[in-house]
Amino acid sequence: MLGRTDSRQMGQTPHFTSPIHPSGEEGVEDASSWPLAAAGSVVVHEGVVTYVASRSRPLVAVVGRGGVFDLQNRVISRMRLDLWAAVALRLLLFTSLAAKSCTLRVSGVLVPPVVVSGTTVELECNYHHSLDRPDPLYSVKWYRDVNQFYEYIPKRKPPIRVFPVPHINVDESHSTREKVRLTGVTRETSGSFRCEVMGDKPFFETDDHTVNMTVVDVPLWGPEVWGVAQGDKVRPGEHLVARCQVGDSDPPAEISWTVNSEAAPTFAHLLRSLGRDQRGRPLQVSELRVTVTEEWLARGAVTLGCQVTVSSVYHKSVNVTLFDADWPQPAEFGWFSSGSSPQLSLFLSLSLLLLLLPAGTL
Numbered sequence: 001m002l003g004r005t006d007s008r009q010m011g012q013t014p015h016f017t018s019p020i021h022p023s024g025e026e027g028v029e030d031a032s033s034w035p036l037a038a039a040g041s042v043v044v045h046e047g048v049v050t051y052v053a054s055r056s057r058p059l060v061a062v063v064g065r066g067g068v069f070d071l072q073n074r075v076i077s078r079m080r081l082d083l084w085a086a087v088a089l090r091l092l093l094f095t096s097l098a099a100k101s102c103t104l105r106v107s108g109v110l111v112p113p114v115v116v117s118g119t120t121v122e123l124e125c126n127y128h129h130s131l132d133r134p135d136p137l138y139s140v141k142w143y144r145d146v147n148q149f150y151e152y153i154p155k156r157k158p159p160i161r162v163f164p165v166p167h168i169n170v171d172e173s174h175s176t177r178e179k180v181r182l183t184g185v186t187r188e189t190s191g192s193f194r195c196e197v198m199g200d201k202p203f204f205e206t207d208d209h210t211v212n213m214t215v216v217d218v219p220l221w222g223p224e225v226w227g228v229a230q231g232d233k234v235r236p237g238e239h240l241v242a243r244c245q246v247g248d249s250d251p252p253a254e255i256s257w258t259v260n261s262e263a264a265p266t267f268a269h270l271l272r273s274l275g276r277d278q279r280g281r282p283l284q285v286s287e288l289r290v291t292v293t294e295e296w297l298a299r300g301a302v303t304l305g306c307q308v309t310v311s312s313v314y315h316k317s318v319n320v321t322l323f324d325a326d327w328p329q330p331a332e333f334g335w336f337s338s339g340s341s342p343q344l345s346l347f348l349s350l351s352l353l354l355l356l357l358p359a360g361t362l
């Protein structure tokens with residue numbers, strides 16, 4: 001099939017032609033683009049020997065002066081030029097057998113990147129077989145870092161086996177070959193979770209994929225605003241000190257302030273600290289020190305907001321509205337105004353009721 005280099009061409013790069021190229025022309029660079037490059041074909045062009053293990057997995061070795069090289073420029077063999085093709089072909093055929101045996105593939109591992117401690121988590125491992133050789137599955141295994149904690153072997157009865165690993169609690173009743181359920185995860189459960197699938201005999205090929213998962217401790221209470229209260233009266237130029245408190249978390253919470261739904265102004269002074277509240281609970285505190293402006297009170301009130309975020313799984317906020325002490329109040333009028341005494345209001349109400357009653361009802 002392949003043209004051979006004459007042994008007299010010792011000082012030249014061997015040249016081959018490809019019998020499988022549809023047009024008989026040379027110069028094709030990508031084996032996967034050749035319409036007739038079926039699995040198992042061998043293509044040699046300009047000193048490059050390509051074994052097409054599959055349409056998407058061409059294997060390449062370069063035949064150059066002084067020997068045969070792989071794509072990392074490592075010397076495979078230093079032999080006479082007329083033997084290069086045989087050596088390269090044997091090498092590629094050998095590696096292609098290994099490549100063709102890798103027919104079981106992990107197509108996706110679904111592990112939540114961030115979860116809240118104390119919750120239940122499902123880990124999912126999807127895999128597929130090659131169309132050329134759908135080997136049966138031998139086992140599915142799960143690891144946290146380097147420690148195996150789960151194994152599923154379909155031919156074994158029962159198929160599930162759980163291995164003790166600290167802070168890993170497997171719910172066997174809700175676990176299968178595709179999914180593993182973990183209950184009561186803690187901060188220490190965090191790590192790299194790897195799913196490994198293995199095909200059955202004779203090759204026992206394996207493939208795996210790893211995804212990281214982080215467990216976070218979120219605040220158990222809050223946020224709460226101290227220093228100002230809902231409905232307090234303020235005036236322009238007045239200095240305010242407001243504290244936003246929230247329970248402890250790991251990692252620490254991000255606490256931010258808003259004034260009338262906009263980010264706190266640049267002249268605001270923000271302080272952050274850790275400590276304990278009046279009940280002795282560990283807390284995180286953000287303090288806002290700011291001077292009230294007329295612009296904030298343009299509509300008669302200003303709203304301070306505190307937002308708390310922990311990673312991507314915890315978002316809470318609290319708002320406090322303060323009113324302008326000098327804002328004009330609506331004039332009060334009528335019989336039932338706050339300026340009337342309770343006795344007078346009651347007398348007027350009874351008089352009005354008597355006037356409305358039909359004559360002769362008394």
